[in-house]
Amino acid sequence: MNLLHPGARVIDAATGETLTASMVDAAAEELGPGGAVFLPFSTTISDIARYLAALLVGRPVVLLDPDGDNTHWAERFATDDVHPDLALLLTTSGSTGNPKLVRLSAGAVLANARQIADVLDITADDVAITTLPLFYSYGMSVLNSHLLRGATVILERTGIMQRDFWTAAVEHNVTSMAFVPYQYEMLRRLRFDPAKYPALRKLTQAGGRLRAELVTDFADRMATVGGSLYVMYGQTEAAPRMATLPPARLAEKLGSVGLALPGGRFAIAPDGEVVYHGPNVMMGYADTAADLAKGDEMDGVLRTGDLGRLDDEGFLFITGRIKRMGKVFGVRINLDDVEKNFPVTAVAGDDKLTVFALGATDDEARDLRTKISEWLGTHFSGVVVRSIESLPLLPTGKVDYRALEASL
Amino acid sequence: MTELQRLREAFRAALDLPADAPVDDLQYQDNEKWDSLAHMSLIATIEDEFSVMIDTDDVINLSSFAEAVRILGKYGVANLERLDGNE
Numbered sequence: 001m002n003l004l005h006p007g008a009r010v011i012d013a014a015t016g017e018t019l020t021a022s023m024v025d026a027a028a029e030e031l032g033p034g035g036a037v038f039l040p041f042s043t044t045i046s047d048i049a050r051y052l053a054a055l056l057v058g059r060p061v062v063l064l065d066p067d068g069d070n071t072h073w074a075e076r077f078a079t080d081d082v083h084p085d086l087a088l089l090l091t092t093s094g095s096t097g098n099p100k101l102v103r104l105s106a107g108a109v110l111a112n113a114r115q116i117a118d119v120l121d122i123t124a125d126d127v128a129i130t131t132l133p134l135f136y137s138y139g140m141s142v143l144n145s146h147l148l149r150g151a152t153v154i155l156e157r158t159g160i161m162q163r164d165f166w167t168a169a170v171e172h173n174v175t176s177m178a179f180v181p182y183q184y185e186m187l188r189r190l191r192f193d194p195a196k197y198p199a200l201r202k203l204t205q206a207g208g209r210l211r212a213e214l215v216t217d218f219a220d221r222m223a224t225v226g227g228s229l230y231v232m233y234g235q236t237e238a239a240p241r242m243a244t245l246p247p248a249r250l251a252e253k254l255g256s257v258g259l260a261l262p263g264g265r266f267a268i269a270p271d272g273e274v275v276y277h278g279p280n281v282m283m284g285y286a287d288t289a290a291d292l293a294k295g296d297e298m299d300g301v302l303r304t305g306d307l308g309r310l311d312d313e314g315f316l317f318i319t320g321r322i323k324r325m326g327k328v329f330g331v332r333i334n335l336d337d338v339e340k341n342f343p344v345t346a347v348a349g350d351d352k353l354t355v356f357a358l359g360a361t362d363d364e365a366r367d368l369r370t371k372i373s374e375w376l377g378t379h380f381s382g383v384v385v386r387s388i389e390s391l392p393l394l395p396t397g398k399v400d401y402r403a404l405e406a407s408l
Numbered sequence: 409m410t411e412l413q414r415l416r417e418a419f420r421a422a423l424d425l426p427a428d429a430p431v432d433d434l435q436y437q438d439n440e441k442w443d444s445l446a447h448m449s450l451i452a453t454i455e456d457e458f459s460v461m462i463d464t465d466d467v468i469n470l471s472s473f474a475e476a477v478r479i480l481g482k483y484g485v486a487n488l489e490r491l492d493g494n495e
Contacts, residue, residue: 067440157437158436158437159443159444160444161436161444161447161448161467161468162436162468162471163468163469163471165468166468182445183444185448186444186448189448189451189467190464190467190468191464329445370424379441379443379445379446379449380424381445381446381448381449382445
């Protein structure tokens with residue numbers, strides 16, 4: 001698979017270094033044939049060359065956090081026997097137990113890059129800037145969809161809380177920025193004004209639910225410069241995007257995550273679960289090295305684990321989760337696993353984890369917060385510990401999670 | 409506690425560092441705990457501690473402990489100029 005349109009440019013904002021086709025070729029030469037490539041994916045020209053090279057020569061590439069301890073991945077999935085359709089392997093986010101890999105075919109990756117480029121109307125004139133790690137499915141999809149259309153991607157590593165990022169956005173006439181909910185909270189704190197970045201026209205949002213107030217706020221801010229906010233919905237298992245809310249319908253469909261991408265469709269199962277059908281659905285998970293040889297087990301159908309409803313025009317509204325999942329700063333976590341590892345009752349808030357600890361003192365609560373956030377590998381401000389005298393119970397004797405959520 | 413000590417404490421609290429951790433030479437992103445999330449928390453902690461409202465430009469310029477000292481000076485927080493003091 002060649003994702004790199006001949007007109008696409010990748011520029012490192014700090015060094016000025018530019019990606020060339022010969023760099024990709026050289027990286028491909030170096031890789032040669034073999035099994036999976038384990039790529040701790042930093043936001044650098046050389047890592048992008050390696051990523052594109054692996055896709056080009058058809059070696060499945062595992063995208064890893066460059067700051068993580070990655071030796072166990074290479075050990076667990078060491079094999080030369082890989083399925084010919086397999087192109088990309090992404091970790092399921094979260095720190096729980098034994099994380100799996102999501103197996104994506106070249107066809108699914110390419111299909112999703114096209115779908116995204118279509119709905120966001122990405123052209124060769126677009127300039128994106130890195131705002132998210134590239135090993136994270138959202139960051140990766142920004143890269144893929146822009147490279148495919150011959151657009152420009154600016155590599156920036158400091159992020160939105162630093163001067164260098166905003167200087168690069170102006171200097172390179174950035175047209176598009178992608179953020180997850182907590183970054184929108186930060187942008188509000190920074191009194192983000194799109195008029196300061198004359199070329200900026202598109203903000204995209206994924207990685208969990210953004211509260212309606214911020215959706216309206218940022219749509220309004222972008223409207224003042226003739227730009228738009230695109231609310232999107234996806235999962236790593238869908239390579240990753242499934243839906244986008246057309247900006248023209250945003251006000252009227254507030255709270256919706258939008259319409260299925262072109263070529264995809266949603267159905268609601270009898271139990272209320274959102275089921276996605278589309279060309280971008282994964283081949284399946286991988287738990288062991290032997291799984292990398294497996295073919296497609298999904299047949300283009302993904303049970304999302306989310307509960308939702310479709311309105312008469314096909315706009316999807318997510319109403320809850322079947323699995324007890326939460327998100328902290330965009331990272332998916334299994335609430336049951338939190339409860340297995342700590343003496344707490346866990347519920348999900350907007351991009352935060354709240355745990356209730358019976359009769360905890362202030363010191364115990366602080367200690368729990370540190371331990372849980374370390375276990376999750378997240379900043380401690382994403383975890384809230386509340387002391388509670390007794391848990392609300394359902395008539396069945398089970399914990400009444402809805403009551404706990406309502407108390408947040 | 410002096411203003412300088414209060415600022416050091418604010419850094420340790422926001423970056424979740426031990427009570428005796430040296431902070432005077434800290435730079436954004438060179439300590440793994442000082443990422444964009446911690447930065448938000450740091451700004452909020454400094455604002456609370458010194459009862460100031462930090463401007464957007466200063467939020468994104470605050471890239472080191474030394475820079476925090478300089479910025480707080482602008483907001484009228486005195487007694488921060490001596491960086492050589494030990495606790």
